[in-house]
Amino acid sequence: MCSSGKAQAMLDVLQTQQQQLAQDFEAESAELSLLEAHVVESACDDPGPLLLPHLILPYLRKRLEAEAAQFCAETDARATSHSVVSVARPLDTFQEM
Numbered sequence: 001m002c003s004s005g006k007a008q009a010m011l012d013v014l015q016t017q018q019q020q021l022a023q024d025f026e027a028e029s030a031e032l033s034l035l036e037a038h039v040v041e042s043a044c045d046d047p048g049p050l051l052l053p054h055l056i057l058p059y060l061r062k063r064l065e066a067e068a069a070q071f072c073a074e075t076d077a078r079a080t081s082h083s084v085v086s087v088a089r090p091l092d093t094f095q096e097m
Helices: 004-044 049-079 093-096
Strands: none
Touching: none
16 A cells, blocks of 8 residues: 555644644634633623614614604694784885874
8 A cells, every 4th residue: 555654654644633623623612612601691791781872772863853853844834834924014004104
């Protein structure tokens, strides 16, 4: 098959790769444990401070702006339909005085 020198070289390469994979696995396991701790911590925390500025406040602001626009439109419509009619005297009456 192959010579003992080639077999030893392949064995060395495979052992080096196995050691590298073991180190990577340990590092990934540590990172995974850290991420798991963050997830558990986040799940136990109050989500209000995270959600309030990014989701809830913009939604409420949008609703308030829509309500304000509707109120202004209704107010303008009432103002134009109930506009005050001027009860000024015609110019002829002032000239007679």
